[in-house]
Amino acid sequence: MAIDRRAFPCVKDDKVVVEILEIVQNSAGLKLLRIGANEAAKMLHKGKAEFIIIAADTLPLEIVLHLPLLCEDKDVPYVYVPSQQTLGRSAGISRPVTAVAIVKSDKAVLAKSLRRLRELVDSIAQ
Incomplete structure (x- = not known):
């Protein structure tokens, strides 16, 4: 399946994807x-979000296209x-x-x- 060009910046390097997913897994732990x-948007509105990771194969992509706008804001x-x-x-x-949203924390790890x-x-993004 082709990834929509609106999904930018999209990680295409497998090593980088694995590294990002490991950080998500550690955050979950x-x-x-x-x-x-919806939860990611709530964390953005409350000012608690540290980082947002979005799936590029979401159909329709419009479901998540509000998140980059909130992130930039x-x-x-x-x-x-x-x-x-x-x-x-x-x-x-x-x-x-x-x-997913990774929320702010003071945990050094x-x-x-x-x-x-x-x-x-x-x-x-460069």
Whole structure:
């Protein structure tokens, strides 16, 4: 299936996708992950979102296209990953997931990973 060109920045490198999904998995383990487009939007509105990861194969993509606009408004980085199914699995559930939000925390383990994730997204967006 072709990924919609509106899904930008979309990660195409498998190593980077795996790294992003590991950060999602670690966030889920630390209870710092909110699952679903609605929950991600709520965290953005409340100012609690640290990072947003969106599935690029969401059909129709319009379901999640409001998230990048909110992210840019709130100055929160975001990235698209290719698959809903793998995003759901890394979030710790068996269902496909359209988006997740990593919430702000003062846990040092996650802070280092999020800095790395920001660097990856910046390099993709260039």
